[in-house]
Amino acid sequence: MKITGANLLRTLLERQGIRTIAGIPGGAILPFYDALHCSSIRHILTRHEQGAGFIAQGMARVTGKAAVCLTTSGPGATNLLTAIADARLDSVPLVAITGQVAQSLIGTDAFQEVDTYGLTLPVTKHNFLVRHPAELLDIVPLAFQLAESGRPGPVAIDVPKDVQNATIDVVDWPEPGRPVPVPQCSDELIETLARRLTTARRPVLYLGGGVITAGASDLAQALAHRLSAPVVCSLMALGAVPPDDSLYMGMLGMHAAKGTNFLLEEADLLLAIGARFDDRATGKVAEFCPQATIAHIDIDAAEIGKIKPAFHSLVGDAADILARLLQRLTPQQRPAWRARATELRAAHRLAAPPRANEPLHPVNLCRFLGEILPPDTIVTTDVGQHQMWVAQAYPVRQPRTLLTSGGLGTMGFGLPAAIGAALALSPVEGLAAPGRRVVCVSGDGSILMNIQELATLAELDLPVAVLVFNNAQLGLVRQQQELFYGRRYEAAHFTAVPDFAALARAFGIRGLRLDPRSDPLSELSAALAAPGPCVIEIPIHEHANVYPMVPPGAANRQMIAEPELASAHA
Amino acid sequence: MLEPTTAAIAPSASAATPESPETSCHLLNDKPAGVRTAVLELRVRNHPGTMSHVTGLFARRGFNLEAIVCVPVGDGATSSMLLLVSDEPRLEQVERQLAKLYDVLTVRQRPELTREFFTRLSPIAANGAPAQLP
Numbered sequence: 001m002k003i004t005g006a007n008l009l010r011t012l013l014e015r016q017g018i019r020t021i022a023g024i025p026g027g028a029i030l031p032f033y034d035a036l037h038c039s040s041i042r043h044i045l046t047r048h049e050q051g052a053g054f055i056a057q058g059m060a061r062v063t064g065k066a067a068v069c070l071t072t073s074g075p076g077a078t079n080l081l082t083a084i085a086d087a088r089l090d091s092v093p094l095v096a097i098t099g100q101v102a103q104s105l106i107g108t109d110a111f112q113e114v115d116t117y118g119l120t121l122p123v124t125k126h127n128f129l130v131r132h133p134a135e136l137l138d139i140v141p142l143a144f145q146l147a148e149s150g151r152p153g154p155v156a157i158d159v160p161k162d163v164q165n166a167t168i169d170v171v172d173w174p175e176p177g178r179p180v181p182v183p184q185c186s187d188e189l190i191e192t193l194a195r196r197l198t199t200a201r202r203p204v205l206y207l208g209g210g211v212i213t214a215g216a217s218d219l220a221q222a223l224a225h226r227l228s229a230p231v232v233c234s235l236m237a238l239g240a241v242p243p244d245d246s247l248y249m250g251m252l253g254m255h256a257a258k259g260t261n262f263l264l265e266e267a268d269l270l271l272a273i274g275a276r277f278d279d280r281a282t283g284k285v286a287e288f289c290p291q292a293t294i295a296h297i298d299i300d301a302a303e304i305g306k307i308k309p310a311f312h313s314l315v316g317d318a319a320d321i322l323a324r325l326l327q328r329l330t331p332q333q334r335p336a337w338r339a340r341a342t343e344l345r346a347a348h349r350l351a352a353p354p355r356a357n358e359p360l361h362p363v364n365l366c367r368f369l370g371e372i373l374p375p376d377t378i379v380t381t382d383v384g385q386h387q388m389w390v391a392q393a394y395p396v397r398q399p400r401t402l403l404t405s406g407g408l409g410t411m412g413f414g415l416p417a418a419i420g421a422a423l424a425l426s427p428v429e430g431l432a433a434p435g436r437r438v439v440c441v442s443g444d445g446s447i448l449m450n451i452q453e454l455a456t457l458a459e460l461d462l463p464v465a466v467l468v469f470n471n472a473q474l475g476l477v478r479q480q481q482e483l484f485y486g487r488r489y490e491a492a493h494f495t496a497v498p499d500f501a502a503l504a505r506a507f508g509i510r511g512l513r514l515d516p517r518s519d520p521l522s523e524l525s526a527a528l529a530a531p532g533p534c535v536i537e538i539p540i541h542e543h544a545n546v547y548p549m550v551p552p553g554a555a556n557r558q559m560i561a562e563p564e565l566a567s568a569h570a
Numbered sequence: 571m572l573e574p575t576t577a578a579i580a581p582s583a584s585a586a587t588p589e590s591p592e593t594s595c596h597l598l599n600d601k602p603a604g605v606r607t608a609v610l611e612l613r614v615r616n617h618p619g620t621m622s623h624v625t626g627l628f629a630r631r632g633f634n635l636e637a638i639v640c641v642p643v644g645d646g647a648t649s650s651m652l653l654l655v656s657d658e659p660r661l662e663q664v665e666r667q668l669a670k671l672y673d674v675l676t677v678r679q680r681p682e683l684t685r686e687f688f689t690r691l692s693p694i695a696a697n698g699a700p701a702q703l704p
Contacts, residue, residue: 118622121626300670301670302663
């Protein structure tokens with residue numbers, strides 16, 4: 001069968017089971033867009049390529065399967081880079097397809113030519129420059145296999161225009177790319193770990209995003225209870241253990257509850273599972289968990305010992321390892337250690353003024369959202385203070401229901417990721433939960449970084465609600481300048497702040513602004529209950545800070561507490 | 571660190587392509603003798619981009635890379651790559667990161683090889699003597 005490279009690429013994606021692609025066309029990718037014209041694949045036209053990248057990420061983060069984004073060459077590819085790098089740091093499976101100028105023009109500084117292969121090389125798990133249409137038969141399945149195998153990540157495929165236009169004969173179609181199982185670690189290693197866990201007196205489980213990726217949340221929770229070991233989570237692991245679990249200690253690190261970081265000071269064994277000892281989690285590494293020996297389970301061998309030497313390490317799939325570990329462990333009671341965890345948690349509750357006085361205090365807002373939103377609601381965030389308030393105060397009750405840019409910390413992530421999440425829940429994607437609300441919590445700084453995707457949202461009419469916590473500033477920047485730079489506020493305040501409700505209406509989306517003097521929380525409930533997309537602007541106090549806070553580079557025990565509230569609660 | 575101070579034969583990133591089957595040696599850093607070094611041998615898929623993946627890893631992870639030799643093996647489907655690197659505590663981490671690269675098939679240490687192996691290949695470093703393969 002004679003087929004063009006563009007049709008071949010489309011057919012390979014269809015055979016891969018891809019139903020939705022987000023992207024923006026342009027000259028070097030037009031042959032492929034022409035091939036999409038008669039495809040079962042639904043194309044989501046975004047307003048900026050970064051939006052396409054984060055829509056694909058939103059889909060991938062909800063489903064765990066690689067999603068596809070598509071751009072043209074040159075600026076299309078460079079605009080996509082941030083979303084690819086973001087996927088790399090948070091281990092999100094993504095296949096990014098970019099058009100490239102014809103091979104005869106490569107290296108001539110042709111119109112919209114950029115070295116996409118060179119640019120994507122350091123931010124992908126692997127990347128390809130396709131030199132002949134026949135290579136697509138190998139590259140496309142391999143790209144999906146690599147994106148989804150082991151520790152997931154982004155894969156980029158750069159397809160020159162002449163490759164899309166060239167015709168070849170296809171006789172045999174390859175099987176779609178599927179994740180390859182990783183080798184099992186030995187029983188001996190698991191038995192040694194079981195013995196060490198049994199003899200530990202004050203063990204703590206430190207869960208990372210890898211637990212959610214592995215689908216090992218229930219197993220991790222079971223392990224905690226088998227051992228009577230408290231559990232701390234990185235930002236990426238929120239949702240792995242329900243927050244009302246008696247052993248759950250919340251997020252560790254820079255914005256942890258104080259009791260959580262204090263507990264880690266006392267631990268004698270830290271079992272890290274699918275976690276990478278990020279500096280926001282560990283604080284000053286040399287003083288992290290000073291009394292603990294470290295055991296580390298990870299699917300990526302290069303994470304073992306990268307930051308902290310582990311006395312015992314197991315490389316493999318967390319679900320497999322935890323299941324086998326549980327078979328070798330009998331229930332253990334550690335009443336004193338459990339009581340200590342309960343005591344620390346009770347002594348250091350997250351501080352917030354009473355709701356009646358300040359209903360729109362960010363912590364109160366996030367707690368209120370937890371009360372009114374169903375547990376399976378998907379919440380996305382942008383990056384900044386609002387992100388940390390969500391992490392601290394919003395109860396993430398199920399895996400894959402908090403989508404947030406952890407490693408790269410990309411402002412502008414939240415809105416397109418929410419659109420992607422809503423698409424993943426739409427009937428065409430199979431995970432049908434029509435009408436299930438997706439909430440994007442953002443700030444007035446972050447939302448403007450991909451505000452253009454409100455147009456995409458209006459077109460798609462998805463049940464995405466955008467909550468803009470508005471303090472007219474880059475809040476986390478201002479907070480750091482207040483605490484660590486002598487209150488010399490530089491480039492942190494906005495003097496012109498848009499009317500976000502009016503802005504939403506300009507895009508054709510319902511928009512409103514909560515009035516703190518009326519009954520704002522009832523208004524918020526009503527707005528979230530109404531169908532369709534909406535933007536809800538919430539004025540918050542301009543001096544509200546995220547507390548506690550570990551100064552960057554300091555040990556986790558050196559937490560700055562909220563001044564007035566801390567004394568009021570003492 | 572990765573700017574070539576002593577360029578030897580064929581210092582281009584496409585040195586591993588089948589179109590250029592000659593052996594290439596690229597001395598990247600003329601460090602004084604006495605710095606402890608180690609030699610890693612990689613078996614890699616031989617196609618354009620492999621060299622970029624390997625050298626790029628050293629650049630972005632902040633690892634030291636002093637010299638590279640790359641030779642096609644057999645029919646040229648794979649190449650053998652010898653890397654002169656600093657023998658520091660992070661060497662194991664370097665090996666693990668290299669092993670993660672899709673185009674890198676195997677990674678092993680070659681303790682019997684030393685810095686002199688690389689300098690002998692370089693006409694400039696060896697005072698103008700022509701490059702000789704062992």
